[in-house]
């Protein structure tokens with residue numbers, strides 16, 4: 307079978323000398339990567355070689371056909387097109403794929419280096435571990451099936467049917483894109499959701515490392531991990547090929563094109579919730595050229611819509627609130643990362659801290675809510691950080707039991723470790739800034755950047771908030787514990803050690819400035835001044851924060867809101883006092899806030915948002931279970947309409963409630979077999995089920 311290069315050469319051989327010159331003229335005029343000087347003395351062979359090196363075999367055929375048609379060489383164009391179609395047999399594909407073997411190996415080696423180790427903690431204080439050593443299997447389920455766009459009606463009906471009957475089943479990430487034995491089909495586009503810190507990024511990294519180490523999914527030729535966090539930094543326009551060469555190869559010509567064929571190329575977009583550019587799927591702006599410059603947003607939309615690299619596999623991960631940014635009809639399969647089950651929690655501590663794992667685990671088991679929270683891996687990590695030093699002491703009654711309590715303890719543990727580190731220094735720095743001043747500065751940075759939607763920032767942003775990260779500076783101790791520093795194109799970029807830590811510090815800042823100055827950063831300046839004379843400044847703050855969080859399209863203030871509300875409880879504040887001795891404790895009346903949230907729940911249409919509001923009530927230790935029951939029995943949250951991801955969110959809030967742990971009135975729920983099945987974990991954990 308003739309190779310693509312032979313076919314191209316045959317076509318050019320049929321051109322006269324002056325036609326060849328015209329062909330080359332079109333070529334260099336329309337394509338930046340072909341230089342005029344290169345074409346000056348190029349014969350047919352050189353022309354073909356140069357084109358294939360620049361565009362790859364498939365794209366070269368398309369370009370040649372286009373130019374031949376422009377030159378009115380229609381017969382030649384049709385001949386080339388037909389011969390190429392006929393020649394595209396499996397054998398020929400294999401031959402074409404062969405051309406990608408080298409770059410594929412190089413990419414694997416590069417990704418292996420990048421993903422083999424995972425940073426536990428941050429770059430300064432943490433340490434690198436082999437991902438495979440610490441990786442604990444997660445519980446991942448496949449749930450509702452997405453629709454298909456532009457498919458035949460029958461398939462759409464079938465997929466709707468699947469949507470209703472698709473049973474939730476555990477699924478391994480490594481199998482998510484494999485051809486399924488029963489149907490013979492494969493999922494091309496998967497959207498994986500999961501709450502903050504549940505292990506989406508780690509799952510993605512595990513998938514990549516297994517591929518790079520040549521142990522899984524070897525039929526995929528290229529995997530390109532493009533986290534939104536990184537994509538946000540791309541300014542200006544670029545083509546898909548430029549972007550891939552820049553990120554994954556050392557020169558622009560290393561990967562001139564992408565292989566054709568089902569599932570040979572995979573793009574992984576991690577952290578949709580972190581996307582900071584608009585994704586407008588309604589715009590009818592078809593874009594098909596991998597070599598043409600455009601915006602990053604357009605590249606991603608057209609990849610997802612299958613206009614660009616239509617045969618590619620696409621994996622997107624997102625926190626639940628942002629998942630709706632991608633219309634469901636572009637997705638074949640939804641999956642959800644549920645975190646650790648009880649056995650996996652135990653394995654996590656055993657793998658990550660073999661010496662004290664038993665102690666830590668029995669400690670965690672004593673507190674029901676902490677034990678439940680540990681189904682989220684990031685809590686396991688935070689618990690480990692908090693509990694390791696705590697366990698060195700005798701008393702253990704300080705174990706935090708709420709989300710806010712846990713992060714407060716995390717901050718305390720960081721302060722203690724910092725003090726331990728510097729206690730041997732002969733003379734404390736005379737310019738020492740008090741801890742609360744640093745916290746305020748860090749918090750200001752966290753809040754300002756979170757509001758703007760930035761999760762990565764530069765030295766100037768730190769300086770603007772009065773922070774100095776130079777080694778030995780007065781701030782460096784805590785900052786190096788809180789920040790992750792990376793070099794991106796020779797420039798240092800910073801992010802918090804985990805997004806949830808940024809969300810906590812931002813809430814702490816807003817809480818403190820409200821307490822000290824009655825400030826409310828969510829209202830306009832003049833309004834704020836008048837509000838200071840209002841009664842209930844805390845309620846005004848909460849109300850404004852709830853409204854602001856609900857307005858966000860991607861839920862970027864959801865976790866912040868939960869922390870902010872949690873901080874208003876005296877129990878959490880007394881922990882904080884250890885950190886900030888100047889803090890005056892005051893029992894706050896949060897009933898108005900709870901009532902306001904309940905009113906919002908009644909009006910809220912999005913189930914994800916509603917669930918976050920339930921979480922907020924739980925942070926306020928409100929008796930919100932009544933509220934869930936009311937919503938379920940009124941049909942506002944109907945058992946039939948809840949997706950499994952939504953159920954899991956609901957069950958999680960219910961499990962966290964102290965009240966449900968004492969008693970759970972199943973009879974108050976609308977009776978349905980599905981509801982009973984879903985609520986089993988709650989029933990199992992309650993002392994009295996009615």
Ligand SMILES: Nc1ncnc2c1ncn2[C@@H]1O[C@H](COP(=O)(O)OP(=O)(O)OP(=O)(O)O)[C@@H](O)[C@H]1O
Nearest residue numbers: 440441442502503504505506507508683684687805
């Ligand atoms: N499978 C796992 N095995 C061991 N540790 C894990 C695992 N998954 C997550 N972790 C721990 O939890 C932390 C948070 O996980 P990860 O960043 O993957 O969460 P995420 O779901 O992407 O969160 P977010 O939505 O906030 O970005 C990791 O840094 C790691 O310490």
